[in-house]
Amino acid sequence: MSSAAPPPARRTGRPRSAEADRAILDATRAALVELGWGKLTLGDVATRAGVAKTTLYRRWAGKNELVVDAVAALFDEHLELPDRGSLRADIEGVVLQFASLLERPETRTALMAVVAESTRDDALRRRIRSAIVDRQKSLVLLGRARAQARGELPHEPDPASAARNADLIFDVIAGAVVHRTLVSAEPVDDEWARGFTALLVGGLTATYGRP
Amino acid sequence: MSSAAPPPARRTGRPRSAEADRAILDATRAALVELGWGKLTLGDVATRAGVAKTTLYRRWAGKNELVVDAVAALFDEHLELPDRGSLRADIEGVVLQFASLLERPETRTALMAVVAESTRDDALRRRIRSAIVDRQKSLVLLGRARAQARGELPHEPDPASAARNADLIFDVIAGAVVHRTLVSAEPVDDEWARGFTALLVGGLTATYGRP
Amino acid sequence: MSSAAPPPARRTGRPRSAEADRAILDATRAALVELGWGKLTLGDVATRAGVAKTTLYRRWAGKNELVVDAVAALFDEHLELPDRGSLRADIEGVVLQFASLLERPETRTALMAVVAESTRDDALRRRIRSAIVDRQKSLVLLGRARAQARGELPHEPDPASAARNADLIFDVIAGAVVHRTLVSAEPVDDEWARGFTALLVGGLTATYGRP
Amino acid sequence: MSSAAPPPARRTGRPRSAEADRAILDATRAALVELGWGKLTLGDVATRAGVAKTTLYRRWAGKNELVVDAVAALFDEHLELPDRGSLRADIEGVVLQFASLLERPETRTALMAVVAESTRDDALRRRIRSAIVDRQKSLVLLGRARAQARGELPHEPDPASAARNADLIFDVIAGAVVHRTLVSAEPVDDEWARGFTALLVGGLTATYGRP
DNA sequence: ATGTAACCGAGACGGTACGTCGGGTCTTATC
DNA sequence: GATAAGACCCGACGTACCGTCTCGGTTACAT
Structure with a gap:
């Protein structure tokens, strides 16, 4: 910040x-x-x-640098993860929340631009990561912890593997929403969020099984 | 082009x-x-x-416009989908192929930039779509058709629903790879590709079932 | 130019x-x-x-550089030396002419400024010399030649000495007019021109004698 | 100051x-x-x-204002007129003294610059006059008084005419030295000073006569 | 063979924004 | 209340690219 x-x-x-x-x-x-x-x-x-x-x-x-900071403030204010009672509902919630952030014109236009610049500027990439990306990722970690507490997902004993899985899930969620919104340029509505969540939860369940 | x-x-x-x-x-x-x-x-x-x-x-x-055309040529040359014998292998193949394209400095730096510009320029968005996005998406359609022919995925009678599903899968694959590469700035290696593919195939199978 | x-x-x-x-x-x-x-x-x-x-x-x-060129054009247009019939009249003419040039606001304000800058910039000094100073000096040479032709001043056989004398006379005329106008900030009117000319012609006659 | x-x-x-x-x-x-x-x-x-x-x-x-004061101090310290015994020697002395002041880089570069600014700023012109010009002019008055005392120049009964003549002589001396030094950019050496003094004294004598 | 229309290189053009610098003014804490 | 430090607003600087516009010349097709 x-x-x-x-x-x-x-x-x-x-x-x-x-x-x-x-x-x-x-x-x-x-x-x-x-x-x-x-x-x-x-x-x-x-x-x-x-x-x-x-x-x-x-x-x-x-x-x-200026735009990263300006946009990061929005991520601070608008990203949170109330407990919606189930893994499925939590994912749908975070998808819709992130999508609504990307529908704001200031984030749409700015986010990809700074990411593009960051491919040539490590300091900028670190700035983006700490100001924006890590804020999002913490929601994934929180969501997983809740799902594990609810018994929807198994506990992962190996911390390295747990981190890898969290990263994967984060890239899938964030990437899919960004791509849908900015590249495919189609809206992330309730229907899409339901379909995406079904696919992801199915994958998680099939891959990691129920405890 | x-x-x-x-x-x-x-x-x-x-x-x-x-x-x-x-x-x-x-x-x-x-x-x-x-x-x-x-x-x-x-x-x-x-x-x-x-x-x-x-x-x-x-x-x-x-x-x-110039950059879109310059980069599109790379997508022409380097995207193809040889039949690797299974849905899982086909997805892994396309993920690694797309990732290797994104690891080129010219695509890394250019792709996000033109996408960012396209958020304010419909003509540019259409150009990107026809020159780049549609080329990638056709691989998804091809892969699904093969999987259906192999019996790995069911045939979808409703064409609208089929298109929606293809779009979803495409956004998930392309989005995850782009996000991993450019935002998280981590390499898409064999291990990641395996993990991602397992998650996705698990989701597809769980969601659409086997025929 | x-x-x-x-x-x-x-x-x-x-x-x-x-x-x-x-x-x-x-x-x-x-x-x-x-x-x-x-x-x-x-x-x-x-x-x-x-x-x-x-x-x-x-x-x-x-x-x-720009201002030197802009001002030089005025010196081109407004400096000339019609034959007024006598050394005294020629000097009075050139004094008044030069003074009227220095009364224009654009020359007043510009000339000293570029001279000041030229004390630290040889290229600028050369530019000023060729664009402005030499134009004025040629009038002195012309006036002397006429005076010599009229028999008012002796011919000077030694060219080096002749050049030195011309330089001296030039510095006296131009310097006095500039100083009166810009430093003393008093007008160069007919009376002053007469007094100055009397002094100078007296000096020339006393110093170099009549032929 | x-x-x-x-x-x-x-x-x-x-x-x-x-x-x-x-x-x-x-x-x-x-x-x-x-x-x-x-x-x-x-x-x-x-x-x-x-x-x-x-x-x-x-x-x-x-x-x-700052530069005027900074430079004026030099004029305070370095301008004086010891009695050298004759009008001719006094003039040569003041010429060389003034020239040596103008050869200092700080005066060279500053004097013309503040004069240039003063063409648009009456307060600055008054400041320059009282801090610098009047100091020089007093030397002219002193020199004339001495010459009159020695019988080299006649007394001038009309005070207005006397002031006019002093102003004229001052502009001629100061102007010639400044012009030689800064515009012609040639040194004021002993030879030049002698030649100039001869011209000026000749003019004074011829114009005002001996008493 | 000769038009002629569209191409080509070079580079000047009117603009817009850049990032820096200096001029003066102001707000702090310190003396 | 003067001082050192330094942030502030302002406006000009000189540079870099933008996209357009002449230029003089060059192709290659259609007479």
């Missing part, structure tokens, strides 16, 4: 305006909605935020 | 150099590998191809 | 617009009048000229 | 550091030598002086 390179702690000089950060991130999201990634310019963001361009560059290294 | 809007048919005047097309697409791929999407400039592509910028703009409307 | 680095002669590509040069120099003079040297910005000049900033930078290396 | 508007007298609070003034002016001169007028930045001056930018702006209104 927050700045790319937060000066570890300064003691002298005028402190950075906390409000500027907020205004910039808000302006970034607004500009993304209106203009999309390609037309987004930092000068315009600064103007919208009522802030000088210098202020913006003092806090973020560039467009990518 | 060539141009977006090939002039319907000319009869007189100097014909377009066929070699220029090839040189431009080659240069585009080379530049993508070296510079990535963000730093790719059409002027540079033209220089590399030994071609004037005008020539390039005469054939493609812009960066997006 | 003209461009700083005129490509010796190109044969291919679109030729440079001759009108752009003119429009830029006109706009530079207009902006100098309105804003003065300090507030003059190249972006504004480009806008006034209806020209892109790039076009301007393609032809001139910076503010200094 | 210090600030333009020295606060009339403060009684409370921390007193201004007297050393800061000196450090700032020294730093200004040093920066002028290294960077020239155009590249001189107030932030850099503050850093060199070990002083905050705020402190600098509390004492001077801007770059022009």
Whole structure:
């Protein structure tokens, strides 16, 4: 979150305006909605935020970093996993929740763009991972733990294997929703979510069995 | 793959150099590998191809269209589905094949970028779909047909439902591979492919049953 | 004159617009009048000229070079030395002429500024010399030749000494007018010109004698 | 020389550091030598002086005022007119003295620059006049008084005419030296000084006669 | 053989955004 | 209340690409 390179702690000089950060991130999201990634310019963001361009560059290294932070805030606010009582219901819930996030124009246009840039920029990839991806993945871990508590899935004694399986499930869920939404450009509605969940739960049950 | 809007048919005047097309697409791929999407400039592509910028703009409307065509050629050449004898083997094959395509730097960096742009540009989305997505999807259809012929999957009498299922399977496969490769940034190796295939085949079998 | 680095002669590509040069120099003079040297910005000049900033930078290396050329044109147009019949009248004429040039706001504000910059930039000094200073100096040479032809001044057999004397007279005339106008900030009117000319002609006559 | 508007007298609070003034002016001169007028930045001056930018702006209104004061100090220290026994020797002395001042890089680069700015800023012109020009002019007045005392020049009964003549001589001397040094960019050496003095004294004698 | 229409390279054109820099102002904590 | 530090707003800088537009020249088909 927050700045790319937060000066570890300064003691002298005028402190950075906390409000500027907020205004910039808000302006970034607004500009993304209106203009999309390609037309987004930092000068315009600064103007919208009522802030000088210098202020913006003092806090973020560039467009990518700024947009990651701006979008990450949405993932913070809108991703949660209430216990819906069954593995199936939990998966459907998370699929629909993630899909609704991807239907927002600011995430649609920004997420793939920063992922594309991250293929050439390790620092950006780490930033995306910690700001966005890990937040999503924690839902998978939570969902699995609940399913195991309910007895819907077996406990996995080998931690390495457990991590691999969680990663796999995460890539399948997130990947399928992203691909459906952005590449196939079809809506993730209740029907699709039901079909996808049936397939996944079937696979999980068939593969790992019931305890 | 060539141009977006090939002039319907000319009869007189100097014909377009066929070699220029090839040189431009080659240069585009080379530049993508070296510079990535963000730093790719059409002027540079033209220089590399030994071609004037005008020539390039005469054939493609812009960066997006050019890159889609340049990358699509790779999908043409490298996607096929030899019959490996079983549904499981066919899926593993297609997963590994698609992953090896995504491991090329030119596809890594280009695919997500054009998808990101396509969220705001319907013409680009259609171009991507016809040039790239549909090529991949046809493999899914082929694989299912083979599995049905082998008796591994039931025939689906309702064509609408059949199409829905094919779309779902396609999004799951392609999405999982893309997400694993580009977002999670982990390799799609034999082990992962086996695990993923087991999950998917388990789901298919559990959901649609055996005939 | 003209461009700083005129490509010796190109044969291919679109030729440079001759009108752009003119429009830029006109706009530079207009902006100098309105804003003065300090507030003059190249972006504004480009806008006034209806020209892109790039076009301007393609032809001139910076503010200094541009302004030298813009001002030099005025020296071309407004410096001449009609034969007024006597050394005294010729000197008075050239003094008033030079003074009226320095009373234009564009020359007032620009000339000293570029001279100041030239103290740290040899290329700029050479440019100023060839574009402005040498034009003025030629008037001194012409005036002396006429005076010698009239018998008002002796012929100088030693060319080195003749050059030294011309330089001295030039520095005295130009320096006095510039200093009066810009440093003392007092007008060079007929009275001052008469007094100055009397002093100078007296000095010349006393020093070099009549033939 | 210090600030333009020295606060009339403060009684409370921390007193201004007297050393800061000196450090700032020294730093200004040093920066002028290294960077020239155009590249001189107030932030850099503050850093060199070990002083905050705020402190600098509390004492001077801007770059022009600061530089005028910094350079004026040099005119204070280095301009004087010892009695050399004759008008001719006094003039040669003042010419060489002024020239040696103009050969310092800090004066070369600064003087013309502030003069250029002063063409659009009356307050600056007055500041230059009182800080620099009047100091020089007083030498002319002193020299004339001595020459009159020696009987080399006649007394001028009309005070207005006397002032006009002093102004003229001043513009001729200062203008010629400045022009030779900065515009013609040739050195003012003993030979030039002799030639110039001969011309000027000849003119004075011829014009005003001996008493 | 000669038009002639469309191609080609080169490169200038009007633009837009970039990321940086300097100018002055302000807000802190410290002296 | 002056100071050092440094963030702030502002606006210009010079550069890089964009996509378009002349240029002078080159092909290759249709007379």
